[in-house]
Amino acid sequence: MSIFTPLIIIFILLLNYYLYKRNSYSKSFFLISSGFLIIYALFSIIIYYNNLSHGFEHGILFGNVANNHFCDEYKYYIDSDILLNHLKNGDVSAWLHKELPIYEFVDPEGHASYGNYNIFVIFLSFLKGIGIKSTLDLILIKLFVYIPTAIFLYKTSKLYLNEKLSLISVGIFSILPGYILCNSLLMRDNIIIGITIILIYYILSQKVNYKSIILILLLAVLLLEFRSYSLLVLIACIIFTLKNNKRIFSFKDIIYFIAIIATIYFFVNFNFQLQHSNTFFSFFQITHLQDIFTAQFGNGPKMILNLFAQLVIHVIYDPPLFNFLTTGLVYLILYSLGNILGVILSVVSCLAFVYFTIKVKDKKAILLFKFTAYYTILTGLVVLAKDLFIINRIALMWLPLFIIILLYSLNAFINKPSKH
Secondary structure, eight states, rough: TTTTTHHHHHHHHHHHHHHHHHHHHHHHHHHHHHHHHHHHHHHHHHHHHHHTTTTTTOOOOOOOETTEEEEEHHHHHOOOOHHHHHHHHHOOHHHTTTOOOSSSOBTTTOOBOOOOTTTHHHHHHHHHHTOOHHHHHHHHHHGGHHHHHHHHHHHHHHHOHHHHHHHHHHHHHOOOOOHHHHHHHSSSSHHHHHHHHHHHHHHHHHOOOOOHHHHHHHHHHHHHHHHHHHHHHHHHHHHHTOOOSSSSSOHHHHHHHHHHHHHHHHHHHHHOGGGGGGSSSSSSHHHHHHHHHHHHHHHHHHHHHHHHHHHHHHHOOOOGGGOOOOOOOOOHHHHHHHHHHHHHHHHHHHHHHHHHHHHHOOOOHHHHHHHHHHHHHHHHHHHHHHHOOOOOOTTTHHHHHHHHHOOOOOOOOHHHHOOO
16 A cells, blocks of 8 residues: 555545535435445455455466456556556657557466556556556545446436435445456446446437537546447447437347348358458457357358347356355455346346336336446447457446436336226
């Protein structure tokens, strides 16, 4: 723990208080958000020192542990050191002209690092360059992101729920072990979740003015840099739900579903060449994805059936990893609990989806349902095609919407008018 550690925590809490006073959010929301900021800070400290006590350098879990391989945090940390050394050694011009190697660190398992041009690596290098080098401090700085995340999740919830249920929505998502973990590790996922929730709010609220356009464009660029496919998915969801909220299922949805299947067939069977490389995928990435995709899911109509069956399974189910609970590592305990509670929440939310398809007629709510469905399906398909599995920190991208739908359905069911 450095001199920066308590200062960062105090500054974040003061910022949250300032925004509460300036924007006149309810006192209950302020207390909830402040409470979770303290919880995340405590877990960050606990995980950091717990990792150090188990012999992990820099307080970062790394290597083969409990029959699983962990390397993402460590790669970000090492990559930022490598980039910072380049900049200190006068390689600024080479870096700006992209003449440095894309990546230079490879872990013992052969996994390439994120490299000198990854935006999160650049962010960490900047912080280290101004003197913030402790892993714990780097993690705590990311907690700033929770403030706008909570605010816009609250605002999104209020589009469909009352004040009390909106606060419950924020509380449920914030207390999920997987989300606690995202905020307590040297990972970029809480940043991506925050950006996504803000963009989703503007999509669902359909209240865009000249001031918000600047924010939306900035966040879109950041999301493109942090996780490029997420921006493409959001754009597709806008197209698929634009003026398509009169019925739960419409003829347009059939057309869009056919378009999704056709796109899958295109990427699986198209003969890509080197000149087809672009911002989102390189030629080698595309061809590698084609190989692993066909090996996993096959070809033809059987491939589509297998793919969507696997999609449903992976969206709902995460392996519980009970062996993590006995490792003594707080990181892995939260990981397992995140998977377990994520499955429970997904299963219960599926019942809410069924209620929506039968009972809900309101156009505003139908937009929420359709957007959530398309967003989950498209994100899940991309991740499944890329990684062949969906981990809990990816599922956190759509779980806030699941929670809103669940609470909306419960509220509608409890308060439905009785028949006389």
